[in-house]
Amino acid sequence: MKKCEILSVGTELLMGQVANTDAQYISGKLPGLGIGVYYHTVVGDNPVRVMEALNIAAGRADIIITTGGLGPTQDDLTKNVIADFIGKRLVRDENTCALIEGYFKRTGRPMTESNFRQAYFPEGAVILKNERGTAPGCLVEFLYGNEQKVIVMLPGPPGELIPMLDNEALPLLAKYSGGSRIISRYFPITEVPESKVESMLLDIIEGKSNPTAATYVKDGVVTVRATASGEDEAAVNQMLDGVASKVRERFGDDLISDRGEDLKTVFLKLCVEHGLKVAAAESLTAGLIPYLITSVPGASAALTGSFVTYSNDAKMQLCGVKAETLELCGAVSRETCREMLEGTSRAFSAQLALATTGNAGPGVMENKPAGLVYVGAKLFDRIEICECHFRGGRENVRMRSAMKALDLGRRLMLEYFRV
Amino acid sequence: MKKCEILSVGTELLMGQVANTDAQYISGKLPGLGIGVYYHTVVGDNPVRVMEALNIAAGRADIIITTGGLGPTQDDLTKNVIADFIGKRLVRDENTCALIEGYFKRTGRPMTESNFRQAYFPEGAVILKNERGTAPGCLVEFLYGNEQKVIVMLPGPPGELIPMLDNEALPLLAKYSGGSRIISRYFPITEVPESKVESMLLDIIEGKSNPTAATYVKDGVVTVRATASGEDEAAVNQMLDGVASKVRERFGDDLISDRGEDLKTVFLKLCVEHGLKVAAAESLTAGLIPYLITSVPGASAALTGSFVTYSNDAKMQLCGVKAETLELCGAVSRETCREMLEGTSRAFSAQLALATTGNAGPGVMENKPAGLVYVGAKLFDRIEICECHFRGGRENVRMRSAMKALDLGRRLMLEYFRV
Numbered sequence: 096m097k098k099c100e101i102l103s104v105g106t107e108l109l110m111g112q113v114a115n116t117d118a119q120y121i122s123g124k125l126p127g128l129g130i131g132v133y134y135h136t137v138v139g140d141n142p143v144r145v146m147e148a149l150n151i152a153a154g155r156a157d158i159i160i161t162t163g164g165l166g167p168t169q170d171d172l173t174k175n176v177i178a179d180f181i182g183k184r185l186v187r188d189e190n191t192c193a194l195i196e197g198y199f200k201r202t203g204r205p206m207t208e209s210n211f212r213q214a215y216f217p218e219g220a221v222i223l224k225n226e227r228g229t230a231p232g233c234l235v236e237f238l239y240g241n242e243q244k245v246i247v248m249l250p251g252p253p254g255e256l257i258p259m260l261d262n263e264a265l266p267l268l269a270k271y272s273g274g275s276r277i278i279s280r281y282f283p284i285t286e287v288p289e290s291k292v293e294s295m296l297l298d299i300i301e302g303k304s305n306p307t308a309a310t311y312v313k314d315g316v317v318t319v320r321a322t323a324s325g326e327d328e329a330a331v332n333q334m335l336d337g338v339a340s341k342v343r344e345r346f347g348d349d350l351i352s353d354r355g356e357d358l359k360t361v362f363l364k365l366c367v368e369h370g371l372k373v374a375a376a377e378s379l380t381a382g383l384i385p386y387l388i389t390s391v392p393g394a395s396a397a398l399t400g401s402f403v404t405y406s407n408d409a410k411m412q413l414c415g416v417k418a419e420t421l422e423l424c425g426a427v428s429r430e431t432c433r434e435m436l437e438g439t440s441r442a443f444s445a446q447l448a449l450a451t452t453g454n455a456g457p458g459v460m461e462n463k464p465a466g467l468v469y470v471g472a473k474l475f476d477r478i479e480i481c482e483c484h485f486r487g488g489r490e491n492v493r494m495r496s497a498m499k500a501l502d503l504g505r506r507l508m509l510e511y512f513r514v
Numbered sequence: 515m516k517k518c519e520i521l522s523v524g525t526e527l528l529m530g531q532v533a534n535t536d537a538q539y540i541s542g543k544l545p546g547l548g549i550g551v552y553y554h555t556v557v558g559d560n561p562v563r564v565m566e567a568l569n570i571a572a573g574r575a576d577i578i579i580t581t582g583g584l585g586p587t588q589d590d591l592t593k594n595v596i597a598d599f600i601g602k603r604l605v606r607d608e609n610t611c612a613l614i615e616g617y618f619k620r621t622g623r624p625m626t627e628s629n630f631r632q633a634y635f636p637e638g639a640v641i642l643k644n645e646r647g648t649a650p651g652c653l654v655e656f657l658y659g660n661e662q663k664v665i666v667m668l669p670g671p672p673g674e675l676i677p678m679l680d681n682e683a684l685p686l687l688a689k690y691s692g693g694s695r696i697i698s699r700y701f702p703i704t705e706v707p708e709s710k711v712e713s714m715l716l717d718i719i720e721g722k723s724n725p726t727a728a729t730y731v732k733d734g735v736v737t738v739r740a741t742a743s744g745e746d747e748a749a750v751n752q753m754l755d756g757v758a759s760k761v762r763e764r765f766g767d768d769l770i771s772d773r774g775e776d777l778k779t780v781f782l783k784l785c786v787e788h789g790l791k792v793a794a795a796e797s798l799t800a801g802l803i804p805y806l807i808t809s810v811p812g813a814s815a816a817l818t819g820s821f822v823t824y825s826n827d828a829k830m831q832l833c834g835v836k837a838e839t840l841e842l843c844g845a846v847s848r849e850t851c852r853e854m855l856e857g858t859s860r861a862f863s864a865q866l867a868l869a870t871t872g873n874a875g876p877g878v879m880e881n882k883p884a885g886l887v888y889v890g891a892k893l894f895d896r897i898e899i900c901e902c903h904f905r906g907g908r909e910n911v912r913m914r915s916a917m918k919a920l921d922l923g924r925r926l927m928l929e930y931f932r933v
Contacts, residue, residue, distance in 0.1 A: 112739065120530065309525060320525075379808075443828070
């Protein structure tokens with residue numbers, strides 16, 4: 096199998112200003128081509144260190160994919176250093192010059208001479224079109240020792256990188272794959288701690304040859320990743336089908352999906368399948384629940400609208416939460432959560448309602464500790480409300496609360512519609 | 515200045531399942547201690563490759579910080595490989611054993627024998643408490659050649675890593691800093707393209723010694739990062755004050771903040787400063803605007819509630835958008851945006867209202883292309899509505915729309931309250 100290293104160039108990554116989502120995106124795409132991502136490296140916009148990193152990468156990988164440093168600014172030096180490294184000169188591409196001029200004319204944006212820096216490429220490179228910006232990428236083969244290697248240069252902004260990778264680079268990279276197929280499947284699971292998930296799957300995990308399995312956790316969801324490889328795609332899939340049936344059998348409703356779909360996608364599918372309208376009333380999550388649901392295309396089939404009821408006034412006015420309830424039990428209470436569920440399902444004529452009320456922190460609020468959250472779901476006349484004690488910072492508490500609401504809704508739908 | 519490399523161990527990062535936010539968080543914290551982050555590396559849960567990566571890191575950095583691989587599962591191998599690498603044996607810490615047992619008793623979660631793996635540390639290590647999980651970290655010094663180096667091991671889950679870094683590791687790392695101070699300031703700017711920002715600051719950027727300046731873009735905001743270093747903190751700050759005054763003068767209202775505050779923070783501050791109540795009515799952004807605002811602690815001073823009006827019905831019912839408007843102009847129109855602004859400001863008695871309506875894509879909707887969005891803000895009786903053509907995928911269009919709404923609101927407030 097061919098090995099790939101992703102080399103990201105950008106001081107902004109080393110300063111912590113942005114996360115390396117480019118490397119994440121590329122990594123998700125290559126295994127399907129039979130290319131394994133073995134390393135990610137980040138270096139700053141410094142020609143000496145970029146050169147050293149290229150040396151290390153070429154020594155341990157067959158395919159190098161760089162991100163960043165293709166723009167028009169002073170610190171965009173990737174192409175120059177790579178040209179030096181592989182011993183090729185940069186040549187001007189007139190076609191790209193014309194495209195850059197056209198782009199600036201069309202968008203009416205001011206053009207500076209430095210924009211033409213983007214029209215130079217190492218000799219022999221295949222140019223990769225940038226449909227969302229002015230910096231094209233390129234792919235170029237080179238010899239390292241006497242081994243043939245390939246380097247692909249992609250722009251840093253994700254909005255430009257993603258279509259260039261998908262439409263331009265991946266089709267070219269397919270021919271560099273080693274012929275074998277690597278397929279991964281993902282099994283997201285809720286409400287079971289990671290060490291328990293692993294101990295329930297020890298027979299699969301301890302094998303560690305083919306297929307392999309491992310777990311990881313994000314936003315309260317434990318995901319099992321099973322990976323198999325081989326020359327024959329059908330045989331690879333058969334191995335994974337075996338894993339899938341064990342996981343299904345052992346985890347039941349705790350398993351969100353045996354096809355790697357995430358919680359919001361599965362939640363929306365169930366709503367649509369059963370013709371349910373969903374609405375939320377949110378205090379601490381303040382919009383996150385409908386935002387997550389609508390990140391899945393087609394959400395309008397289930398979600399018509401939703402309430403953010405951050406203050407007590409909004410809870411009373413929009414959801415009809417009673418003043419006595421707020422006074423006696425507090426905004427952060429099971430009772431308030433229940434009235435929010437009832438109010439929002441009524442207001443939107445929604446069969447399924449979700450609600451969150453809690454203290455995201457930092458600090459204590461109305462005597463309620465940070466992390467105390469009531470999360471509820473109501474399906475027809477069934478109501479389920481959980482008292483949760485989340486740890487972590489404000490954003491973690493809010494994300495966990497929204498995920499919990501979706502999961503409660505998912506479980507209610509599964510139970511209600513079970514034959 | 516001491517050089518640091520962050521070495522993240524985790525196949526899930528190489529498979530693209532999660533972004534390396536740990537490296538991002540750590541990177542943001544070290545420069546303040548006078549430690550420069552020069553490299554990020556990611557390798558999988560493979561002992562040979564982890565060992566090779568440690569060798570490279572020790573060869574080029576003074577301080578190595580590892581993330582991940584400290585948990586109880588089979589693929590958590592970081593401590594074992596590091597102990598091998600630095601030539602120390604792992605010793606059991608009885609205190610940690612007791613804490614782990616106590617944690618499982620307290621939370622009532624099932625404990626497996628493998629949880630005790632977390633109680634072994636390289637001889638001589640300082641143990642770093644994990645207040646949010648069972649895997650402690652550690653810090654240990656070692657000799658590489660005849661150089662004294664230090665390695666810090668942190669857990670992978672961000673909720674555990676963040677408090678351990680902040681409360682346990684940073685105080686210890688302070689003594690490894692080289693004595694010099696590195697200070698960065700951030701100047702986020704809207705509505706000016708990156709190449710224009712750079713050309714307006716060429717006199718600062720082309721100097722490239724001390725201070726340095728560079729630009730990067732995220733979610734439509736161009737940020738100038740200026741960094742200065744030196745032994746004397748006051749002198750370092752003075753250099754940065756010089757940059758700040760040039761940036762202020764050249765960018766005016768396009769500059770969001772000369773103290774690195776982000777758009778949502780500045781937006782909320784202005785609302786609170788002027789005693790304004792804010793509410794949104796959102797179609798395609800579906801909750802993102804209040805979610806962003808409330809990620810800033812203290813948002814309840816300005817935001818009481820908000821509407822997600824995803825469907826036409828919700829637009830009419832909650833905001834009083836007229837049926838004729840939707841029929842004649844469509845949901846994605848300037849007129850609908852205006853009625854959403856009016857409706858939400860009325861419903862919440864909000865002096866400042868924000869609204870978004872558009873097509874996030876994929877695909878054409880009601881004859882409106884993906885990326886066409888009307889974004890509006892209303893402050894008292896002043897209304898500003900922009901027709902935007904965003905590119906990029908669904909999530910990018912939604913984020914850009916929400917940011918544009920906050921920025922329109924920010925500019926309206928600046929103009930209205932300007933003396």
